[in-house]
Amino acid sequence: MGKFAKGWITLALVGLVGVVAVSFRPGSGAAESADTFHVVWNDSFADVAGLTRAADLVIIGTVQTSTVEMVHDLPFTNYVIKVDRVISGASVDEVTVRETGGVVGNRVRQADDDPMMQSGAREVLFLRKSGDGNPWYWVVGGPQGRFHSMGGRIQPVDPTRSVQRAQAGVDEQALVDQVRSLH
Amino acid sequence: MLLCLLSAPLVASAHYVTFGGKWYTNNVYFTYTQSTSDNYLSVVRDSAQSWNSTSVNFLFYDGGVSNAGPIWLLDQSYGATGWSAITENFNSFGTTCWACTYYKSKIQINDTYMLTATGPWKHYVIAHELGHTLGLDHANPSHLMSNDGTAGTVTAPMQHDIDGGTSIYGTK
Numbered sequence: 240m241g242k243f244a245k246g247w248i249t250l251a252l253v254g255l256v257g258v259v260a261v262s263f264r265p266g267s268g269a270a271e272s273a274d275t276f277h278v279v280w281n282d283s284f285a286d287v288a289g290l291t292r293a294a295d296l297v298i299i300g301t302v303q304t305s306t307v308e309m310v311h312d313l314p315f316t317n318y319v320i321k322v323d324r325v326i327s328g329a330s331v332d333e334v335t336v337r338e339t340g341g342v343v344g345n346r347v348r349q350a351d352d353d354p355m356m357q358s359g360a361r362e363v364l365f366l367r368k369s370g371d372g373n374p375w376y377w378v379v380g381g382p383q384g385r386f387h388s389m390g391g392r393i394q395p396v397d398p399t400r401s402v403q404r405a406q407a408g409v410d411e412q413a414l415v416d417q418v419r420s421l422h
Numbered sequence: 423m424l425l426c427l428l429s430a431p432l433v434a435s436a437h438y439v440t441f442g443g444k445w446y447t448n449n450v451y452f453t454y455t456q457s458t459s460d461n462y463l464s465v466v467r468d469s470a471q472s473w474n475s476t477s478v479n480f481l482f483y484d485g486g487v488s489n490a491g492p493i494w495l496l497d498q499s500y501g502a503t504g505w506s507a508i509t510e511n512f513n514s515f516g517t518t519c520w521a522c523t524y525y526k527s528k529i530q531i532n533d534t535y536m537l538t539a540t541g542p543w544k545h546y547v548i549a550h551e552l553g554h555t556l557g558l559d560h561a562n563p564s565h566l567m568s569n570d571g572t573a574g575t576v577t578a579p580m581q582h583d584i585d586g587g588t589s590i591y592g593t594k
Contacts, residue, residue, distance in 0.1 A: 274518035276510045277554045279547050280569070281535055311498040313508075313530060339503050348518070350508070352560075352569075370502050381504045399560070399569075 273347035273354075278339070280381045284402045287414070291421045293379045294365040296328035299388060299411070302356045303333075307341035314341030314348050317375055318356050320364070326418045328366075336364065337375040352397045353382040361388045363414060386414070438567065438586030439559040441520035443511065445492075448591055450555075451483035453491025461497055461537060462544065469549035472578035473556070478587030479594045480556060493555055495548075497531035506539065506547045507531045509554040520557070527555040545577035553579070558586045 284290050291297060300320035307316050318336045325331065338356060340349035349355050356362065365384030366376035378384045382397035388411050395403035406414060454466065470482035485491045512526040513519045529551045536544060546566070553567050560569040565580040579587070 274510075275520070276508045276518070277551075277560070278505045278508045279550055280505050282504070283569075310500060311496075311530075313500065315503075337503075339500075339505065339508075350505075367502070373501070377502055377504055379504070399562075 273349050275349060275351040276340075278350045278352065278381065280383070282380050282383075284380050284383045286402055286405065287417055288421055290365040290379050290384050290402065291327065291418050293367060294327065294384065295368050296331070296334070296366045296376065297326040297364070297418050298322050298328075298331075298334065298366065299324040299326065299361065299363050299415075300334070302358050302360045302362065305341075305356070305358065307343065309343075313339070314343050315339055316341040316355060320362070323361070324415070326363075326415050327422060334366065335375040336366065337369070337373075337377055339381075350381065352399065353385075354396065356385075362386065363388055363393065363411070437561060437565070437582035438589070439561040440586055440590055441511075441557050441559050443520050443522045443524055443557050444590045445480070445524045445556070446514075448479055449481045449483065450492045451485035452493035452495060453485040453488040454495040455489070455497065456487050458495050458497045458531065459487050461533070462495070462531065462548065465541075465544045465548050466495060469545055469552055469578075472545075472549050473552055473587070476579050476584045476587065477593045478556070478579075478584055478590075479592040480587065480590075482552065492525065493527045493529070493552075495529045495531065497533050497536065499533040500530075501532075501534055503532060503534070505532060506535050506543070507551050509551045511555060511557075520559075524555070524557070529555070542575075542577050546575075549578055553583060553587075556587055557590050558583065561586070 300322045303319045303321050305316050305318045307314050316338050320334050320336050322331050322333060340355050363386040365379040367379050369375050383400055383402050385396045386406055387394040391411050393406045393409045393411060393414055395407050397403050467484060474481050508530050510518050510528050511520055511524045513522045514525045550566055558567050560567055562568045566576050566583045
């Protein structure tokens, strides 16, 4: 067998071993663009009325900057939100909202049902004060109290939740009116 | 093609959903910090036993206070995050994954809520998280692995949860 043929055979074997190794590598699960963890949320909200009752502040805002802080090996992200509109609560121009998860190194760690907020995104947020002296707010019920607003329409963050699905496609102003009618 | 088949992430039935992964063995021990032992040991043991007493061919063993267990529980005060506990599963490289072979799990308990929670809620949370370590995803309607409305009304695996577990590990 000539050198040329041996070279091709060697190359083919190396390639085959490589394919097999990759195929059987544990953790090669598809679509894991982020490292997800699974969460038990304390509260389960049936409707917008429940979210409103639990919130200290309801706003429409745009995500500006974010900073990540590690707490006992778990990332938390503080977002500065420019308040476009206060729906319920005291008038503010800007708030800090804290979310569990964040970018660590070159990987995102986040709850499977509560994806990290994106810079520039317009969100409807039902917010609760931290209650422990910290200056930030938490979103009520994790993913339940956050809705995307795109082109004037509401989009759920977590469509598996009934409280979120119920608002899918609703006009942003209709959601504002719904919250205000509860006061 | 082979990659696609091996990486199929979810297996769903009418009442349970699996991540598409499982432990490399059917016998796994859990360990915990001293604080977790002080605060939640009876709940953790009860919750493990609630799975062990089912027909799912898998056993949780108590490995005592250590951080070396394949399943490791720890508790901290994380603040008013809105969650009681979170779970991550890892492959042999220590990378978080769900549709893979599991070599480690970590359950983090939020003392901010759990220290003062009711007994049923504590049992629901820990048994639910142990269900995730087995490879079970959230599924509704109401049973242990539900995340929409169950809220402490279920404290141990129900038939749909057991069906999910046996679909992964077989029947004893």
